[in-house]
Amino acid sequence: MAAVEVAGLRKVYRGGLRRRERRALDGLDLVVAPGEVHGFLGPNGSGKTTTLRILLGLVRPDAGEVRLLGRPVPAELAGAVPEIGSVVEAPRFFPSFSGRRNLDLLARVAGLEPARVDEALEIVGLADRARDRVKGYSLGMRQRLGIAQALMKRPRLLLLDEPTNGLDPAGIREVRRLMAHLASTGVTVLLSSHMLSEVQQICTSVTIVAQGRAVRTGTVDAVLAGDTAARVRLRVADPAAATAVLTEGGLTVAHQDDWLMVSGAVPSEVNRLLGERGIWADELGPDHADLEDVFLSLTQASQEIPPA
Amino acid sequence: MIRLFGAEVRRLTARRMFRYLLLVGLAVLVFLGVLQAIHSSRDIPAAQARARRQAQADAARFSVAPPEAVARCKTGLPAGAPPDACTFHGPTADELYQQIYQDQRYSFAQHAPNVVVGLVVAVSLLGFVIGTSFIGAEWASGTMASLLTWEPRRIRVLLAKLAAPIVVLVVVGAVAVALGLAGSWLIAAIRGTTADTTSHAVNLMIARGARGLLLIGLLTGAGCAIAGFTRHTVAAVVATVAYLVIVENILRHLEPGWERWFLTSNAAAVLTGKFRLFLPPTGGFGSATLQRSFVLHASRGLIYLTALLAALVGIWAFTFTQRDIDEGGGR
C-alpha cells in the first residue's frame, strides 16, 4: 500500500468576478511508497501547492482519485489526518498569540498532551522564542513553527510545501538532517521544492511536474540516469581524431570547452572504440548531470500554462 | 467535537480584544452603579421641603399674569362679561408639588428591569462584534487551512466555532445580569429602597433576563455566521450596520407595516416581552382617528430571530463546505 496515491487529478480554478478559469492540474499522477522521502518538483505555478491542498481536503478536485495511507480522500480523510503532518505554503498562525499558544490550540483539537508542543518546539529549535508573539517572528522562525506544528502529531506521513523556504543555511541543514532522521524511523515524506540540489541530497525519489502533469517519476538515480545514460565525458590529446573515430562508430559527439561529450554509449564502449585505433583517453567517465539539468530539460518546453 | 469546542473557547477567551472589552464593560458597569448610588437619596423630608419651596415659588410666579396680557384681554371683552373674565387661573402650589416632588430613593423594583435591558443590549452588541471578529480573524490570519489539517470535518469545525462564542457570551451575559442585579439591589438596600419589590416584579425580571440571554446567543451567532460567509470582519460589520441603518430605518418610514419583520422590533419584543407597533391612522370619525397597532410577542420574536439565525448559519455552512480553502498562503 502506497502512502500517497494520486491518479488523474484535475483542477480548474474559477475565480474573480469574470470567473476566469485557470487550469492548475491536468491529470496528475503521483505515487509515494512508504518510507520514501519523495521530492515533488516543478516550476512556479505547475500545481504543487494545489496538489498538496487537494491531498489535505482543502481544495476539491474536479476529477481524479486520491488515497492517503490507504484511505480515500476526502471521504475518509478524517481517519487519516491524525497521522499526517503538513505545512502548506507559508504556514500561517494567529499573529497576536505566541508560537506556543498557537501550537497548543491545535494540540487541543487533537487531544495531544501539552508535552508534545514543547517537544516539537525543541526539535525545530524554537523553544526559547516560543513565548513571543508570532507577529514578531522572522520568516524562517514561522517556517520552523510550521514544521513544529507538523511534527507535533508524530506523523507517519509528512506533506511539506517548500519547507526550507526562508530558512538560513543552518536551518536548511537541520531540516535535511531531520528528514533523514524521520526517514530512518519509517516516516514517509512528500516534499515540494524548488531547491534541486536540496532535493537531490534529501530525497530518495522524485516526481517532476510541469503544467499540472507528472513528466518524470522514479528514484533520483533513475531520473538522473534517464537523462544521461548514454553521455560520456571525454578528454583526449587529439579531439579531432577521436571525434572521427567515434562518429564512425555511430555515436554523436559534441564539443564542450575542452571536453568531448559523447551520446549514445557507455564509457567502456567509448574506451574500446578509441583503444582499437590507438587513441588513449586522458580522462573518461559518465557525465553526471544533476537534477537541475533534468528539471530544466523537462520543464522548459513551455513555462506558460495555457488557459483551460 | 468537545475538544474542538474547548480549543475554540480557549482561543476566544485568550484574545486580547475579548479581555479588554470585558474590562471596559466592567468599568462602565461600576461607574454607572456609583453614579446611581450618588444620585440616590433617602432624605425624604429634605426632598419634600425642596419640592414644596419650588412649587410655591412657581405658583407665585404663575398666579401673576403679565399686565399687558390682561390689558389685551380686557380690550376685546364683550359687554356683560363677568368681572373675573380676565383673571388668570394658574396652577396651585399643591398641584405643582405633585409634579415636582420625586422620590429620590433608588428603587430596586423600578430600576432593575432597566438594568437588565441595558446589560442585555450591551452584551448583545458586544457578542455580535466579538462573534464577527472571532470568525473574521481566522480568515484574516489565514489559519483556517491549518486548523482543517487537524480536523477536516468542516461541519464540526463550524459548529465548534459557532458554539464557542455563543456559550461564552451567554455566560458573560448571565454574569453581567447577575452582577447588575446584585449591584442594583445593593444600591437600593444601602442608599435607596427595596420596599416596593413584589414577587411578581421579580418573576418578570427573571423571565426578561432569561429571554435576554437567548437574545445574546442569537446575536452572537448571527455575528459569527455573517463573518463566516463574508470571510471578513469589517465586511460583516459594515453589511449589518448598513442593513440596520439603511433598510430598517428607511423602510420604517416608508412601510411601517413591515416593521414586524425587522430585527430591531423583534429583538425588542424578545427583550421586553411585548412590543407594540403603531401603524399610521387610516381614518376615523369626527376629529378622532383610529389608532391601529399590533403587538409583537416575545415568543414570536424568538421564533423569527431563531429562523433568521438558522438561515444565516445555513448559508455559512453551505459556503464553508463548498468553497475551496485556497486563501491563507503566501500567494
Ligand SMILES: Nc1ncnc2c1ncn2[C@@H]1O[C@H](COP(=O)(O)OP(=O)(O)OP(=O)(O)O)[C@@H](O)[C@H]1O
Ligand atoms: N486560489 C486560486 N485561484 C485561482 N488560481 C489559482 C489559485 N491557486 C492557484 N492557482 C493557479 O493554479 C496554478 C497552480 O498553482 P500552484 O500554487 O499549485 O503552483 P505551485 O506549483 O505551488 O507554484 P509555486 O512553485 O510558485 O509555489 C497556477 O497557475 C496558479 O495561478
Ligand SMILES: [Mg+2]
Ligand atoms: Mg506552491
